[in-house]
Amino acid sequence: MAHNNEHEDRVVDNGFELEQHHHHQHVHDVDDEHKLSQQKGSSKRLLKEEEASIEKVFKHLLVPSWRNQLTIRAFVVSFFLSVLFSFIVMKLNLTTGIIPSLNVSAGLLGFFFVKTWTKFLEKSDMLKQPFTRQENTVIQTCVVASSGIAFSGGFGSYLFGMSEHVATQSSDTSDFKDPKLGWIIAFLFVVSFLGLFSVVPLRKIMVIDFKLTYPSGTATAHLINSFHTPQGAKLAKKQVKLLGKFFSFSFLWGFFQWFYTASDGCGFQAFPSLGLKAYENKFYFDFSTLYIGVGMICPYIINVSVLLGGVLSWGVMWPLIETREGHWYKKGLGPSNLQGIQGYRVFIAIAMILGDGLYNFVKVLTHTLLGLYSQLRDKRREDALPVADQDSPSSPELSYDDQRRKQLFLKDQIPTLFAVSGYVAIAAISTATLPYIFPQLKWYYILVIYLIAPTLAFCNAYGCGLTDWSLASTYGKLAIFSIGAWAGASHGGVLASLAACGVMMNIVATASDLMQDFKTGYLTLASPRSMFVSQIIGTTMGCIISPCVFWIFYKAFPDLGTHKSQYPAPYAIVYRNMAILGVQGFSSLPDNCLLLCYIFFGAAIVVNLIKDLVGKVGRFIPLPMAMAIPFYLGPYFAIDMCVGSLILFIWEKVDKAKADAFAPAVASGLICGDGIWTLPASILALFGVKPPICMKFLSRSTNDRVDTFLGN
Numbered sequence: 001m002a003h004n005n006e007h008e009d010r011v012v013d014n015g016f017e018l019e020q021h022h023h024h025q026h027v028h029d030v031d032d033e034h035k036l037s038q039q040k041g042s043s044k045r046l047l048k049e050e051e052a053s054i055e056k057v058f059k060h061l062l063v064p065s066w067r068n069q070l071t072i073r074a075f076v077v078s079f080f081l082s083v084l085f086s087f088i089v090m091k092l093n094l095t096t097g098i099i100p101s102l103n104v105s106a107g108l109l110g111f112f113f114v115k116t117w118t119k120f121l122e123k124s125d126m127l128k129q130p131f132t133r134q135e136n137t138v139i140q141t142c143v144v145a146s147s148g149i150a151f152s153g154g155f156g157s158y159l160f161g162m163s164e165h166v167a168t169q170s171s172d173t174s175d176f177k178d179p180k181l182g183w184i185i186a187f188l189f190v191v192s193f194l195g196l197f198s199v200v201p202l203r204k205i206m207v208i209d210f211k212l213t214y215p216s217g218t219a220t221a222h223l224i225n226s227f228h229t230p231q232g233a234k235l236a237k238k239q240v241k242l243l244g245k246f247f248s249f250s251f252l253w254g255f256f257q258w259f260y261t262a263s264d265g266c267g268f269q270a271f272p273s274l275g276l277k278a279y280e281n282k283f284y285f286d287f288s289t290l291y292i293g294v295g296m297i298c299p300y301i302i303n304v305s306v307l308l309g310g311v312l313s314w315g316v317m318w319p320l321i322e323t324r325e326g327h328w329y330k331k332g333l334g335p336s337n338l339q340g341i342q343g344y345r346v347f348i349a350i351a352m353i354l355g356d357g358l359y360n361f362v363k364v365l366t367h368t369l370l371g372l373y374s375q376l377r378d379k380r381r382e383d384a385l386p387v388a389d390q391d392s393p394s395s396p397e398l399s400y401d402d403q404r405r406k407q408l409f410l411k412d413q414i415p416t417l418f419a420v421s422g423y424v425a426i427a428a429i430s431t432a433t434l435p436y437i438f439p440q441l442k443w444y445y446i447l448v449i450y451l452i453a454p455t456l457a458f459c460n461a462y463g464c465g466l467t468d469w470s471l472a473s474t475y476g477k478l479a480i481f482s483i484g485a486w487a488g489a490s491h492g493g494v495l496a497s498l499a500a501c502g503v504m505m506n507i508v509a510t511a512s513d514l515m516q517d518f519k520t521g522y523l524t525l526a527s528p529r530s531m532f533v534s535q536i537i538g539t540t541m542g543c544i545i546s547p548c549v550f551w552i553f554y555k556a557f558p559d560l561g562t563h564k565s566q567y568p569a570p571y572a573i574v575y576r577n578m579a580i581l582g583v584q585g586f587s588s589l590p591d592n593c594l595l596l597c598y599i600f601f602g603a604a605i606v607v608n609l610i611k612d613l614v615g616k617v618g619r620f621i622p623l624p625m626a627m628a629i630p631f632y633l634g635p636y637f638a639i640d641m642c643v644g645s646l647i648l649f650i651w652e653k654v655d656k657a658k659a660d661a662f663a664p665a666v667a668s669g670l671i672c673g674d675g676i677w678t679l680p681a682s683i684l685a686l687f688g689v690k691p692p693i694c695m696k697f698l699s700r701s702t703n704d705r706v707d708t709f710l711g712n
Contacts, residue, residue, distance in 0.1 A: 054225050055401045055525075061132070066412045066527035069134040075537060077113045078142035081106060082541050085147035086549045088675030091290070093156030094553060094560065094567040096629060096637050098306075100297040103144055103220045105243075105668040110139035111227045112240040133228040137526040138534045140220060141517045145510075145538030150546040152472065152509040153188055156569050158480075158501045160550075161576035165561045169573055170338060172580045175440070175494040181551050183437050188543040190430040191503050194450070195510030196535055197426065198457040200419035203518045203528055208406055210375050212465025217516035221523035239665035246666050250289040250673025257287065258681060262694035264564060272697050279697075281314045282634025291637045293670030295644020296663055301619060302626050303641040309627030310635020318345065328591040338577070342563070343590045345632045346577055351597035352628035353574070355604030357474040363612070364463035364471055371466055409522050412529040423454070430503075438499040440492025445483055449503050456504070457511035464512040465519075472509035477578060479504040484582030493583035498575065510539065553678075556685035570632050604628075 085102050092099045118131045153159060160166060160179065167176040199206075206212050226232035261267035269286040272279035295303050321344055325331055333340030338347075398406065427450040431443050456475055464470045484497030514535050521531040559565040561572055586594050604624035611618040630638055644667070651659040698706065 053401050055404045057229055063408060063525050064132055064134055066529040069138050069526060069530040070533055071135055073114060073117060074135050074139050075142065077110055078139050079541060081109055081143045082146035082545055084672060084676055085143060086150045086545050087678055088671055089147050089150035090155060090549045090553060091675050091678050094569045096633055097156055097571045098294055099151060100294050101216060102147060103140060103216060104223060104664050106143040107136065107140040107220055107224050108236060108239060111136050111236055133224050133524045134526040136224045137521055137524045138530055141531055141534040142538035145535045146542035146545060148513055149188060149192060149539065149542030152506050153546050154502050155550040157571040157575045158498045160561060160569055160572040162495055162498050166572045166576050170576050170580060172494060175492050177495055179554055181547055184547040185543060187437050190433050191506045192510060192539050192543055194423060194426050195457055195507040196514050197419050197423035198454040198507065199461050199511045199515055200414050201416040202458060206461065206465055206515055207518055207522050214465045214516050214519035215468040217519035218523060221520040224524050235661060239662060242662055243665040243669040246669025247673040250670045251677050253289055254674050254677030259691050260693050260695040262691045266694035266696055276699050282636050284636050285639050286636050288640045289670040290674035291640035292644040293667040295641030296648045296667035298641060300645050301623060303645045305622035305626035306630055306638040307635060307642050308622050310630035310638045313631040314634055339590055344593055346573060347589055347593055347597055348600050349628045349631035350574055350578055351601040352604045352624050355601040356608060356625040357477060359605045359608040361471055361474045364469055365459060367466050368459050368463045405522050405525060408525050409528060412527040414528060414532055438495060440496040441499045445496065445500060449500060453507045457508050460508040461512045461515040465515065470509060470512045472505045475508045476501040476505035480578050481582040484579055488583065494579045497579045497582055552682045556682040
């Protein structure tokens with residue numbers, strides 16, 4: 001989605017990076033790194049080559065004009081689904097940051113709602129326009145664009161990292177900017193559209209000339225195509241029915257749990273299922289249907305990596321480092337003080353994330369440059385240069401499907417002049433406006449970012465087409481360190497670098513998302529114009545919906561962003577401390593922390609290198625990005641995700657065909673039900689309605705003391 005999380009670029013093979021191989025899925029690096037891309041079982045099934053021509057199945061159907069693909073009902077459905085998915089992505093952002101791709105759920109729910117509406121109108125003889133796969137693609141594009149803003153908007157990372165709340169937990173409190181609905185919406189409006197205009201002129205080169213695969217875009221297109229065949233429609237109906245059942249169960253389970261959470265440390269999420277000592281070190285099952293669902297969508301290696309990272313950190317390293325209290329760091333420091341044990345947790349996690357990000361940045365950049373070189377060399381041999389608005393002679397080997405798709409993809413052109421002038425106009429407005437929102441972010445910093453951003457947006461979109469990895473959060477981190485070092489501590493470098501991260505991330509994330517959508521549109525015969533307009537409308541919705549959803553969380557939960565909160569927003573503190581490192585260097589680290597950071601930074605690179613060198617065996621090697629997440633948060637959510645993996649594994653052993661067909665729907669239902677329960681829970685909190693019961697667990701000796709005290 002997510003993309004997608006950090007969207008976190010939206011992850012995949014790297015598992016977590018959740019930004020990597022999309023055939024595996026795209027997980028938001030939580031920090032946003034990567035939008036855990038499509039569902040695993042579904043992707044395998046959908047990415048198989050079609051045995052028969054898809055377009056011949058739809059040959060008798062007229063393809064609507066691009067204007068007729070953009071229907072009012074499509075955008076009404078998109079709006080409601082955008083609100084639903086924004087709540088889900090926001091909850092994931094603010095809890096662990098692992099965000100699976102919601103593309104399949106968006107396509108499935110969009111199909112169900114519009115199909116139900118058109119069936120009703122058909123019976124009433126009021127149906128003027130049948131529901132087409134092109135309209136389904138428009139809905140999916142709009143919803144993913146809108147909910148993608150909840151990821152790239154930085155509500156769980158750079159944007160919330162600017163707040164005083166997070167600043168008080170970091171080593172520098174001099175520079176902060178508290179969230180306000182007005183400036184957040186203004187900021188998103190001036191930075192979220194540039195990426196769309198930056199890659200529009202390249203759509204023909206990427207999709208037709210270079211024939212880039214865009215695995216998630218392709219999987220989504222095959223899914224939508226299959227829905228609109230008679231057999232696919234029957235299967236989709238069963239999938240939606242199952243999704244509805246598990247949505248209801250998940251929602252009601254969230255409602256039931258709420259009654260037992262009267263204060264901190266109460267309820268099922270505080271159930272010491274593995275014992276009290278394990279619970280103290282964050283090892284417990286917290287009964288979260290949301291993360292069981294995420295575990296069913298994520299590749300097995302991601303879930304195992306997260307659990308392994310939790311065992312290594314909370315099971316081995318932190319207990320050992322705590323024995324050095326008074327030697328490596330002062331005694332009696334609070335649990336959130338970065339001069340104490342918390343400093344090791346945060347900075348070692350940052351080192352692993354940066355090592356993994358650097359390795360994959362170099363790897364994808366190398367892939368991109370080598371791929372680009374070979375494409376251009378082959379083009380020279382054919383003596384035909386790929387120019388955006390120039391149609392090359394069609395090759396005689398093109399299949400019927402390819403001929404039909406190419407013909408319609410090139411029919412509705414988006415003029416290059418329109419794209420370039422749009423980019424320049426928005427960049428000019430943005431350069432003039434952003435210094436008013438962030439006085440520390442000088443106009444010349446913004447100008448430099450906008451001059452190099454189209455190149456980086458192209459690299460990200462091209463790399464995403466080859467590998468399905470969107471490295472948006474990695475480019476954001478580059479902006480943090482470069483702008484932070486340029487600005488310096490005395491000129492508000494921390495805020496300037498976090499704001500620059502937001503500008504960069506929004507450009508490169510929306511660029512790769514748009515190209516994925518162009519690929520989906522190419523395979524479903526949706527017009528590039530309707531795709532572009534849908535992306536613009538979805539982004540506009542997202543710039544309003546996402547800040548409002550975040551504002552509900554911000555106002556309803558006063559402890560948002562603190563370590564022991566229900567919503568700890570782990571990446572906010574991580575991004576802020578990256579900005580502090582970029583501005584101040586390593587002076588704020590506790591003893592031996594820098595040495596450990598170097599070791600884990602190097603280890604992340606070495607593990608990735610070994611993973612790539614050993615071939616097929618590499619898929620069993622854990623992913624450093626995924627391992628880094630529980631270093632700060634603890635492994636409790638990893639246990640939930642592994643339960644999801646176990647359910648899927650057993651289901652696949654019992655009936656693989658049913659698991660492939662229905663597991664994504666079950667997972668989506670679990671995620672959506674728990675995600676949407678946060679809306680009534682937030683409203684109850686806003687009105688000061690507290691749960692009536694606190695369910696807590698005590699050791700026998702503590703219980704005896706309590707009984708004695710109460711007896712007296």
